[in-house]
Amino acid sequence: xxxxxxxxxxxxxxxxxxxxxxxxxxxxxxxTTAGKRVYVKWCxxxxxxxxxxxxxxxxxxxxxxxxxxxxxxxxxxxASGQLPTDQDVLRSIDEGLPGTAMPAWKERLSERERRDxxxxxxxxxxxxxxxxxxxxxxxxxxxxxxxxxxxxLRVGRQFYDSIGCWKCHGKAGRGDGPSAPTLKTDPGExxxxxxxxxxxxxxxxxxxxxxxxxxxxxxxxTPMPSFSDLIDQKFLTDEQLWRVAQYVRSLSPERAPxxxxxxxxxxxxxxxxxxxxxxxxxxxxxxxxxLVGQVIRKPRWFAPAVAxxxxxxxxxxxxxxxxxxxxxxxxxxxxxxxxxxxxxLDHLVSDDxxxxxxxxxxxxxxxxxxxxxxxxxxxxxxxxGTATDPVYQWRWTSAPRQAAAGLxxxxxxxxxxxxxxxxxxxxxxxxxxxxxxxxRALATADTANELQFExxxxxxxxxxxxxxxxxxxxxxxxxxxxxxxxxxQPTPPRVYLSPVVAMAVTLGLGMLVAVRAQRRAGAGxxxxxxxxxxxxxxxx
Amino acid sequence: xxxxxxIAAVAGAVLVVALAAWTRQPAADPxxxxxxxxxxxxxxxxxVNPSIDMSEEPKCxxxxxTTPTKEIVVVNPNGTLAxxxxxxxxxxxxxxxxxxxxxGVLIDQDGCHYRPHVLGIMxxxxxxxxxxxxxxxxxxxxxxxxxxxxxxQPTTMTSTRTFSAPEVMVPLECNVHGWMQAxxxxxxxxxxxxxxxxxxxxxxxxxxxxxxxxxxxxxYGTQTATxxxxxxxxxxxxxxxxxx
Numbered sequence: 093x094x095x096x097x098x099x100x101x102x103x104x105x106x107x108x109x110x111x112x113x114x115x116x117x118x119x120x121x122x123x124t125t126a127g128k129r130v131y132v133k134w135c136x137x138x139x140x141x142x143x144x145x146x147x148x149x150x151x152x153x154x155x156x157x158x159x160x161x162x163x164x165x166x167x168x169x170x171a172s173g174q175l176p177t178d179q180d181v182l183r184s185i186d187e188g189l190p191g192t193a194m195p196a197w198k199e200r201l202s203e204r205e206r207r208d209x210x211x212x213x214x215x216x217x218x219x220x221x222x223x224x225x226x227x228x229x230x231x232x233x234x235x236x237x238x239x240x241x242x243x244x245l246r247v248g249r250q251f252y253d254s255i256g257c258w259k260c261h262g263k264a265g266r267g268d269g270p271s272a273p274t275l276k277t278d279p280g281e282x283x284x285x286x287x288x289x290x291x292x293x294x295x296x297x298x299x300x301x302x303x304x305x306x307x308x309x310x311x312x313x314t315p316m317p318s319f320s321d322l323i324d325q326k327f328l329t330d331e332q333l334w335r336v337a338q339y340v341r342s343l344s345p346e347r348a349p350x351x352x353x354x355x356x357x358x359x360x361x362x363x364x365x366x367x368x369x370x371x372x373x374x375x376x377x378x379x380x381x382x383l384v385g386q387v388i389r390k391p392r393w394f395a396p397a398v399a400x401x402x403x404x405x406x407x408x409x410x411x412x413x414x415x416x417x418x419x420x421x422x423x424x425x426x427x428x429x430x431x432x433x434x435x436x437l438d439h440l441v442s443d444d445x446x447x448x449x450x451x452x453x454x455x456x457x458x459x460x461x462x463x464x465x466x467x468x469x470x471x472x473x474x475x476x477g478t479a480t481d482p483v484y485q486w487r488w489t490s491a492p493r494q495a496a497a498g499l500x501x502x503x504x505x506x507x508x509x510x511x512x513x514x515x516x517x518x519x520x521x522x523x524x525x526x527x528x529x530x531x532r533a534l535a536t537a538d539t540a541n542e543l544q545f546e547x548x549x550x551x552x553x554x555x556x557x558x559x560x561x562x563x564x565x566x567x568x569x570x571x572x573x574x575x576x577x578x579x580x581q582p583t584p585p586r587v588y589l590s591p592v593v594a595m596a597v598t599l600g601l602g603m604l605v606a607v608r609a610q611r612r613a614g615a616g617x618x619x620x621x622x623x624x625x626x627x628x629x630x631x632x
Numbered sequence: 633x634x635x636x637x638x639i640a641a642v643a644g645a646v647l648v649v650a651l652a653a654w655t656r657q658p659a660a661d662p663x664x665x666x667x668x669x670x671x672x673x674x675x676x677x678x679x680v681n682p683s684i685d686m687s688e689e690p691k692c693x694x695x696x697x698t699t700p701t702k703e704i705v706v707v708n709p710n711g712t713l714a715x716x717x718x719x720x721x722x723x724x725x726x727x728x729x730x731x732x733x734x735x736g737v738l739i740d741q742d743g744c745h746y747r748p749h750v751l752g753i754m755x756x757x758x759x760x761x762x763x764x765x766x767x768x769x770x771x772x773x774x775x776x777x778x779x780x781x782x783x784x785q786p787t788t789m790t791s792t793r794t795f796s797a798p799e800v801m802v803p804l805e806c807n808v809h810g811w812m813q814a815x816x817x818x819x820x821x822x823x824x825x826x827x828x829x830x831x832x833x834x835x836x837x838x839x840x841x842x843x844x845x846x847x848x849x850x851x852y853g854t855q856t857a858t859x860x861x862x863x864x865x866x867x868x869x870x871x872x873x874x875x876x
Contacts, residue, residue, distance in 0.1 A: 255768070255784065310781075310783070317771075322784065
């Protein structure tokens with residue numbers, strides 16, 4: 093093939109790829125027998141042999157795996173109550189459902205396997221055999237421009253309020269609305285209203301177009317309704333519904349936060365920002381650390397409520413401040429969430445000897461460090477150390493609102509250090525979010541137990557979070573891996589001075605060479621000028 | 633010529649038969665004149681319905697002078713039970729077809745309550761879902777034989793939906809107000825009733841036959857009785873639910 097031909101083909105390929113193709117009416121050559129083989133191997137563990145969403149792993153999960161027998165699907169392009177198109181179900185198989193245990197299968201199964209398994213899972217429900225069911229995708233309009241303009245966001249916010257999104261998703265969109273604690277799926281499992289500040293965890297995709305589709309179709313089987321009737325009844329226009337989607341999109345970062353290994357703590361010349369509201373934080377880089385359920389020590393926890401924590405760090409000549417921000421739908425303990433907590437604990441199989449009881453518990457967060465900065469790569473066991481190799485930890489609880497420092501010797505054993513050792517801690521709760529600043533002197537007297545912070549070193553750090561209203565306590569928690577904290581060293585003055593000196597020296601030497609050359613040529617004139625110029629070099 | 637004539641005669645006869653069959657089809661075919669009537673009695677201690685905290689919804693709260701409660705068990709002053717769905721479960725000819733009424737059945741969201749709490753509807757008959765409150769409700773139908781749906785109504789408005797399969801009962805609920813629940817009986821025929829303030833029910837227009845009548849209550853489950861009626865006969869069949 094000629095280069096031009098190849099180029100043409102590539103261009104065509106790219107062009108066709110970017111045009112959304114109409115959903116194929118029927119997928120050719122679907123093989124339910126082959127589909128069953130794929131299903132049994134890869135899907136049945138969660139979704140169950142008969143597709144009822146009751147595989148061996150299901151009772152550890154919230155949200156639960158899909159029950160295919162009812163043919164109720166969250167992510168569709170069809171009206172609420174209608175069956176999904178093949179393309180809709182394939183999309184969930186291909187991309188997975190972010191924020192749940194359902195992974196993307198695009199890279200793991202061949203296209204043929206994915207189509208076969210789709211054909212097989214449709215056999216679990218009689219609805220797919222019912223020819224009176226018309227599967228018609230809704231007509232979606234094109235996204236209106238100006239998504240991020242002030243006016244678009246104002247209109248979006250206006251309708252976010254007037255169509256009642258805030259009732260479940262909260263005034264600031266963190267899933268903390270007044271109805272949030274009462275929400276259940278059709279089978280009665282507790283379900284969180286989505287935290288709209290974490291679009292990368294949206295089940296059906298993060299784009300404004302994805303959000304718009306969810307508003308049109310609703311998420312069947314969940315409390316999220318369809319808003320299509322409102323357009324039909326002229327309560328709002330299609331464009332205004334788009335603005336709601338764009339507003340919701342604007343609440344999250346443009347891209348899913350990248351997880352970086354090292355938190356850089358710049359050195360501040362001013363005072364240490366001890367308050368979470370201090371304006372100094374606005375100029376400090378934020379780092380996102382995802383948290384996952386603690387599934388190593390029993391009782392394990394597969395349904396953590398805190399998805400991650402945003403961390404910022406600064407230091408001064410003698411002190412360190414660490415700001416943690418994490419979304420939490422409730423300021424625990426909160427009686428409004430007690431029923432929710434009961435439902436969570438009822439729906440999750442506990443491997444505790446005594447079933448966990450729903451009770452009013454505080455929210456908690458912990459930051460851990462080794463007791464001393466390791467010389468090599470060796471670090472203590474990330475899950476709160478061991479009996480022989482404990483870790484140095486800061487723990488904060490919402491009730492009573494206090495912080496402590498201590499040594500953790502494995503999960504479940506925390507030996508607080510003396511009263512004077514507690515780090516400073518100032519916390520605020522607002523609109524479904526905790527913001528907390530820990531502060532401590534870089535150097536302390538108890539060098540055996542308390543980490544001595546040093547600039548220019550890689551200091552291991554890890555995070556743990558508990559949402560009391562989600563039944564989280566002790567081992568039922570969200571954990572991170574080890575990351576690093578680096579206190580940036582103040583830049584020594586010679587860093588700025590050296591280039592200037594070097595340039596001056598180079599210039600001077602250059603001129604010396606030039607003068608000598610000119611002297612040899614016998615020109616006396618410029619000598620005086622050069623002679624006057626030289627002392628300037630010494631000034632520098 | 634004679635052959636042509638006989639063909640015409642046969643064709644004509646076929647046409648007449650077909651026409652007759654066609655004209656008869658949409659009529660409410662096995663409609664009769666018999667009636668089954670009765671009362672649903674309640675024995676035992678009257679349970680207390682949980683009260684509802686409507687402080688989040690001042691507009692709804694303002695519609696009540698006393699603290700509103702759920703309507704799980706509504707015992708009438710005469711000792712009968714309201715909100716019992718009574719219907720013909722079996723006994724109608726398998727081939728019987730009943731015309732779908734064009735007029736809809738109304739369910740209203742009023743004072744953050746569904747009114748009525750229990751209702752019946754025919755397959756294909758429009759359910760008119762009204763929001764009189766003018767605050768955000770969503771209405772979710774959680775059918776198993778019918779496709780479930782969930783629509784948002786943030787303002788005073790009416791949405792219409794239909795149901796395609798017989799199902800006793802389809803639960804309806806609002807997720808904004810977790811206490812709001814209603815039950816909808818979907819049937820392929822018009823022989824159903826819901827007990828009201830006097831606990832009585834009447835099912836009219838039954839053709840002669842032997843029927844299984846079922847009484848459904850959201851807390852106390854179902855009871856059935858077999859009733860045989862002839863011609864214009866009216867039979868009484870009472871049911872009794874006991875406190876649990």
